[in-house]
Amino acid sequence: MKFYDAVVIGGGVLGCFTARNLRRWNISVLLIEAAEDVCTGITRSNTAIVYSGCDNKPNSLKAHMTVRANAEFEALCQELEVPFKRCGSLMVSCGPKGNAVLQKKLEKGRLNGVPGLRILSAAEALELEPALTKGIHSALYAPSTGTVNPWQFGIAAFENAIYNDCAVSLHNRVLAIQKYTGGYVVETEQGSVRCRVLCNCAGLQAAQVQEMLFPPSVRIVPDAGDYLVLDKSVVGPKHIIFHESEESGKGLTAVPTVEGSLLLGPTKRPCTEEYAAVERNELESLQKLTQEILPDVDLKLQIRSFAAVRPNPQHVIEKNGQYLPDGRSINSFVIEEPAPGFYSLIGIKTPGLTCADQLGAYLARKAADYLQADKNMRFVSKRMAIKQARQLEYKARAALVAQAPDYGEIICHCEDVTRAEVLAAIDRGAVDINGVKRRVGAGLGRCQGGRCRLAVEALLKEAGHEGL
Amino acid sequence: MKDCELLIIGAGVAGLTAARTAAESGCHQVVLVDSKAKPGGVLLQCAHQGFGQGLTGPQYIEQLLRDFPKQVELQCATTALSISKDKVTVLSGAKTGLQRLRFQELIFAAGCREIPAGALQLAGTRPEGVYTAGQVQEMMNLQYRVPEGPAVILGSGDLGLIMAGQLSASGCKVNALVEQREKCGGLPRNQLYLERYALPLLCNSTVSRVYGERKLEGVVVHNRQSGKEYHIPCRTLLIAAGYTPERTLIQGLGAPEWLQLCGNCKAVHSMIEGVIQEGKTAGTKAWRNIRSGVC
Numbered sequence: 001m002k003f004y005d006a007v008v009i010g011g012g013v014l015g016c017f018t019a020r021n022l023r024r025w026n027i028s029v030l031l032i033e034a035a036e037d038v039c040t041g042i043t044r045s046n047t048a049i050v051y052s053g054c055d056n057k058p059n060s061l062k063a064h065m066t067v068r069a070n071a072e073f074e075a076l077c078q079e080l081e082v083p084f085k086r087c088g089s090l091m092v093s094c095g096p097k098g099n100a101v102l103q104k105k106l107e108k109g110r111l112n113g114v115p116g117l118r119i120l121s122a123a124e125a126l127e128l129e130p131a132l133t134k135g136i137h138s139a140l141y142a143p144s145t146g147t148v149n150p151w152q153f154g155i156a157a158f159e160n161a162i163y164n165d166c167a168v169s170l171h172n173r174v175l176a177i178q179k180y181t182g183g184y185v186v187e188t189e190q191g192s193v194r195c196r197v198l199c200n201c202a203g204l205q206a207a208q209v210q211e212m213l214f215p216p217s218v219r220i221v222p223d224a225g226d227y228l229v230l231d232k233s234v235v236g237p238k239h240i241i242f243h244e245s246e247e248s249g250k251g252l253t254a255v256p257t258v259e260g261s262l263l264l265g266p267t268k269r270p271c272t273e274e275y276a277a278v279e280r281n282e283l284e285s286l287q288k289l290t291q292e293i294l295p296d297v298d299l300k301l302q303i304r305s306f307a308a309v310r311p312n313p314q315h316v317i318e319k320n321g322q323y324l325p326d327g328r329s330i331n332s333f334v335i336e337e338p339a340p341g342f343y344s345l346i347g348i349k350t351p352g353l354t355c356a357d358q359l360g361a362y363l364a365r366k367a368a369d370y371l372q373a374d375k376n377m378r379f380v381s382k383r384m385a386i387k388q389a390r391q392l393e394y395k396a397r398a399a400l401v402a403q404a405p406d407y408g409e410i411i412c413h414c415e416d417v418t419r420a421e422v423l424a425a426i427d428r429g430a431v432d433i434n435g436v437k438r439r440v441g442a443g444l445g446r447c448q449g450g451r452c453r454l455a456v457e458a459l460l461k462e463a464g465h466e467g468l
Numbered sequence: 469m470k471d472c473e474l475l476i477i478g479a480g481v482a483g484l485t486a487a488r489t490a491a492e493s494g495c496h497q498v499v500l501v502d503s504k505a506k507p508g509g510v511l512l513q514c515a516h517q518g519f520g521q522g523l524t525g526p527q528y529i530e531q532l533l534r535d536f537p538k539q540v541e542l543q544c545a546t547t548a549l550s551i552s553k554d555k556v557t558v559l560s561g562a563k564t565g566l567q568r569l570r571f572q573e574l575i576f577a578a579g580c581r582e583i584p585a586g587a588l589q590l591a592g593t594r595p596e597g598v599y600t601a602g603q604v605q606e607m608m609n610l611q612y613r614v615p616e617g618p619a620v621i622l623g624s625g626d627l628g629l630i631m632a633g634q635l636s637a638s639g640c641k642v643n644a645l646v647e648q649r650e651k652c653g654g655l656p657r658n659q660l661y662l663e664r665y666a667l668p669l670l671c672n673s674t675v676s677r678v679y680g681e682r683k684l685e686g687v688v689v690h691n692r693q694s695g696k697e698y699h700i701p702c703r704t705l706l707i708a709a710g711y712t713p714e715r716t717l718i719q720g721l722g723a724p725e726w727l728q729l730c731g732n733c734k735a736v737h738s739m740i741e742g743v744i745q746e747g748k749t750a751g752t753k754a755w756r757n758i759r760s761g762v763c
Contacts, residue, residue: 274681275681277591278593302586304586307593410547447584
């Protein structure tokens with residue numbers, strides 16, 4: 001039976017950053033992911049926001065982590081060669097209730113040390129962001145809010161973990177966990193491995209994974225949310241817009257993404273199925289809200305709608321030998337340590353993406369303490385992204401094409417993605433069109449793969465991936 | 469930087485016709501670029517006999533290319549990345565590399581793109597098995613693959629009908645054509661497929677929901693008049709919901725004198741004759757502009 005110092009269960013953004021951070025120490029690591037590729041679960045449908053930290057309870061771990069993560073985000077994204085846009089956010093109110101919320105967030109934010117927070121009058125907000133409706137009352141401006149592509153961010157950490165000798169087992173489900181003297185045995189579909197430290201980053205399944213060995217403490221009751229994506233030709237807001245509605249739970253979030261598209265949503269509703277399914281009335285309410293808050297945004301530029309299932313952790317109560325969620329959503333990050341060397345991130349919700357590296361580093365420090373591990377002096381923090389022709393000026397691009405002709409062949413016309421980039425995505429682990437899309441953006445644009453999908457499929461097939 | 473008199477983007481029927489017309493009128497240097505490996509545009513994937521005197525798409529293109537004027541420099545597998553206001557384009561190709569080309573006149577004939585499923589108000593999951601009708605046409609006629617049946621087709625315009633016929637002929641059962649209008653939207657000759665294969669056409673209806681977690685399992689069809697909903701099992705859903713003229717490259721250029729549009733990027737055509745006419749007009753006008761500029 002193989003042995004690793006640490007096993008990470010789950011290859012979402014949290015698992016990828018945990019694995020990467022564990023490798024900063026002399027800790028051998030295996031990352032196990034049930035799907036064929038990483039970042040295919042909750043990471044895939046995230047609102048893509050790097051929060052400022054004005055929403056979190058002062059002095060909480062969440063507040064500390066968020067503010068710190070936000071401040072370090074440029075450096076992290078430079079290291080991982082992932083695009084990050086510090087576009088700032090405007091939380092807008094349209095009435096007295098909203099104004100009060102803004103004031104409260106301003107105070108919280110100041111206590112948390114969020115830089116540059118200001119309440120703007122309607123006129124000031126409109127000057128800064130002309131896309132907003134004239135009907136707003138006031139706005140809370142947070143210049144440090146930003147946006148990152150969640151999958152690119154997670155995949156970058158994954159690639160860097162592998163570069164630093166993290167072992168990976170994909171398409172492999174964990175079936176059971178046993179204790180043994182000094183550690184754990186993880187039984188998977190592909191056999192068993194032993195480890196001393198177990199990091200449970202299994203996303204929606206995190207509670208089940210912990211319950212393989214321990215009594216229930218927290219259960220995940222998923223929420224669902226719906227999103228709309230508008231083509232990058234949209235004339236929309238330059239800032240992230242949070243609309244603080246007078247009616248609770250009916251706000252709008254609009255994110256001008258790093259790709260240039262506009263992401264609208266999520267709505268919030270109970271999740272009725274195990275997987276995400278879009279509800280039409282939710283899309284309609286999103287569209288209506290967008291018309292109210294961002295009246296000039298052309299909704300005809302819609303290119304995609306999708307739904308997301310999001311974790312929502314609740315404590316469990318025991319009743320007649322049965323464990324049931326208590327119905328109250330836990331607001332803080334749930335980081336559990338049910339036994340030495342066993343760490344669980346259960347139902348990490350907003351701002352989990354923002355804090356992914358912080359949470360990963362937190363678990364890694366705990367593991368390093370427990371294992372009494374030294375720093376890994378050979379750790380290389382730099383990750384090289386796939387070179388993108390579209391990022392280059394004419395001369396550099398011409399030189400690249402002359403040197404590597406595959407960079408001359410355009411596969412995805414909407415996003416200007418070349419054959420060389422698609423091949424690199426496959427080389428780095430994409431096994432289907434979605435994996436290629438997540439790595440290099442082919443199929444992400446206005447025709448949604450209408451023109452490039454078959455070409456990408458053909459390249460996948462050549463590489464031995466039959467697809468679904 | 470290279471120069472040419474006339475640049476034509478898109479070597480489909482419109483671009484080919486414009487190139488021939490301009491060259492035969494006297495234009496010396498025509499550069500015709502197309503991102504695909506061969507000229508012909510969308511007709512290359514049209515196996516039905518719907519062009520000219522009962523020709524298939526590839527046959528029609530073959531005819532169009534016969535005795536093609538030598539003044540036309542055809543660059544296939546070459547994509548125009550940008551067009552600037554000072555009349556320079558950047559072209560990219562694996563063989564031709566990255567090149568800048570200055571032109572006097574531009575004919576834009578980039579065709580159209582299909583409206584993707586994502587632009588529709590489709591409720592439900594996002595499983596594998598949802599294609600645009602054109603993708604399935606390309607899959608069947610250029611890659612020689614038949615999608616998994618049964619299929620449902622959203623939209624009974626010409627492409628929806630043609631694909632319904634082709635799928636049926638290839639052994640892929642078509643469980644329904646769903647049409648939001650009161651009656652079928654295609655040409656009478658294409659409506660014949662409905663009878664020939666006894667295909668159910670559901671009018672006043674739309675696909676309101678798709679289901680299946682990873683792989684498509686079926687759709688819900690909503691009838692607007694009766695308010696009733698029907699579950700129809702299928703493994704493939706074809707979206708034949710229409711087209712958008714492809715003008716991304718010329719966005720922001722305005723309407724300068726040196727730019728002509730022809731073919732499906734100008735307006736979507738259902739008959740080839742209209743495309744030919746526009747190609748001829750654009751080619752003639754471009755040459756006239758070049759000549760008057762020189763004089």
